Amino acid sequence: MQEFFTSYFIYWVIFLLFLLGPYGIIFKNNLIKKLMAMNVMQVAVILFFLVLGQKMGGEIPVEVPGLLGAGHYINPLPHALMLTAIVVSLATTGVSLALLLLVQKHYGVLEEDELLRRMNER
Amino acid sequence: MKEQLPALLIVVPLVTALLSPLVAYFSTRLLRGLHLTALATSFACAVGTLIHALTEGTWHYRFGDWAPPWGIEYVIDPLSGVMAVLISLISVLVLLYAGPFLAEEGWLKKGIYYALYTLLTTGLLGMVITGDVFNLYVFLEISSLAAYALIASGGYKATVAAFRYVLIGTIGASLYLLGVGYLYAVTGSLNMADLAEKLQPLLAANSQAVLIAVLLIMVGMGIKMALFPLHGWLPDAYTYTSPAAIPFISGVMTKVMIYVLLRYCFFIFGAMNGVLPAVLEIVGWLAAAGIILASVMAIAQTDFRRMLAYSSVAQIGYIALGMAIGNYYGLIGAVLHILNHAVMKSCLFLVAGGVKWKTGEHAIAKYAEISRRMPVTMGVFLLGALSMIGIPPTAGFFSKWYLILGALDNQQWLYIVVIIVSSLLNAVYFFRVIEQAYLRKAEGEAKPEETLASVEIAIKNRGPELPYVMLVPIVVLGAGILLLGVCNNVIVTNILHYALPGGGL
Secondary structure, eight states: OHHHHHTTHHHHHHHHHHHHHHHHHHHOOBHHHHHHHHHHHHHHHHHHHHHHHOOTTOBOOOOOSSOOOGGGBOOOHHHHHHHHHHHHHHHHHHHHHHHHHHHHHHHSOOBHHHHHHHHHHO | OGGGHHHHHHHHHHHHHHHHHHHHHHOHHHHHHHHHHHHHHHHHHHHHHHHHHHHHOOEEEEGGGOOTTTSOEEEEOHHHHHHHHHHHHHHHHHHHHHHHHHTTSOHHHHHHHHHHHHHHHHHHHHHHHBOBHHHHHHHHHHHHHHHHHHHHTTOHHHHHHHHHHHHHHHHHHHHHHHHHHHHHHHHSOOBHHHHHHHHHHHHHTTOHHHHHHHHHHHHHHHHHTTOTTSOTTHHHHHHHSOTTTHHHIIIIIHHHHHHHHHIIIIIIIOTTSTTHHHHHHHHHHHHHHHHHHHHHHHHTOOBHHHHHHHHHHHHHHHHHHHHHHOSHHHHHHHHHHHHHHHHHHHHHHHHHHHHHHHHSOOBGGGGTTHHHHSHHHHHHHHHHHHHHHTOTTSHHHHHHHHHHHHHHHHTOHHHHHHHHHHHHHHHHHHHHHHHHHHTOOOOOSOOTTSOHHHHHHHHHTOSSSOOHHHHHHHHHHHHHHHHHHHTHHHHIIIIIHHHSTTSOO
């Protein structure tokens, strides 16, 4: 049991987090909730990469006097990649919020069924 | 200078895009000139790199001179060279065409439009010439974000469509990124050439992690390229968008996503390897179903742009079908159809935008007698429509011909039936428009249903034809349709032949 928690458990958590995204996007009615589901999905992917770089007992990979072997440090590359992915996620959120502001201003509603009804009226 | 061409190809439009709101503040005229110059420079670089790739072999450009697989490299082989030329050419033409649509906007809106448009071009160019799978993701998001904002510029319905596209597009991109994560976990590499070397034995041994990665990347890119049944975002997004942006988005963006899939399937995974034939067969079936269903949907549309959007889904199916056929002729057909469809669909959307500019209308029913008012534009439309149907000597015929040859070689009779039936369906929906434009008389009576706005537009934009800045791109792309058709043999033997995996089998 403990072995499960230290090895595969985190992947199951990430898997569930990721599935929350499509679930929310498909089944939630409120557009802000859909956006939040999208964010959760992106965070799941970021977590997945970070876990790839993780190592039991690994140290931060900074250059110090008396370097140990490569085996002592965690892999910094996934972290560097995920910095970019975080920025991407931020930008996506920003763009979607801007779009939602426009939608709210014009149609006065962010519930999808009501929004579709009002769109068809005009 | 010459050895820096691949970097300039990206850097010039990127820097221009970032400068654009600042320049717009001082002079919008300068802004337009600057962007046209930047994209034309990009086009020149793309042609230069393509010639280099054809004469001296694949060009590996190292960023900061870091050797791959650690550094990011740009790889330009004939296939990516052709794509880069295609993207930058259509980008320049559509930007030229967009001028009159923006004439009345303020400097800020112009600045933002130009910035987004050039960023979109940068992203797409980056996707085709990068040799690094994560770098590809970054460019994918650059182009997608720019496209979301551009699509939203078409009004409130477009904003809702754009939001939906953001959600669905992000699912696609996240799936892709997750797939890249699996590939990195298995191989420890992000460089395409290095990945290919390390992955192919794993894939042949049916490694489960690689299998999941393949599926994630296929589905992710399938969403991005609007492969049936993942095309839900496309019709709304294409229908409501501003006519200043949609010809470029519709013509090129989904094609680049297919290019990525092609790159993965045939250059990284290896098409005959492990699970790939089964996956490609599923793609083929989906494509075949998509071709027929989307064509039927297109017949049912009354809005010209929506009809073109559904027809896009069908045409993307053709390219996917070519990949599924997977032999020499099939791949030639797929790549040729990427070129043809990019030119045809951009051209048709340019015509749709032109008609909208002239009359304020998009409904097919309002196209009556339009051929008399805009003879050149509608002449090009006729050419584009014939090419979509696949009548020689227009471009569309030849790519379908290669697809059929490929299917014959593999004895996939069903695919042949699908291609022929869908050509008939194409004929049905395009002849409806042709009939309206050429044969139907406009009703002489007052038209009560005509909105005030469209009357105003019609009065404002009177005159025999579109202005030259709009007409020239339309005519150039129309000539491109003919040229791609007549010279298809030259293009295939001299360029596309070397663009296939293994440099032409």
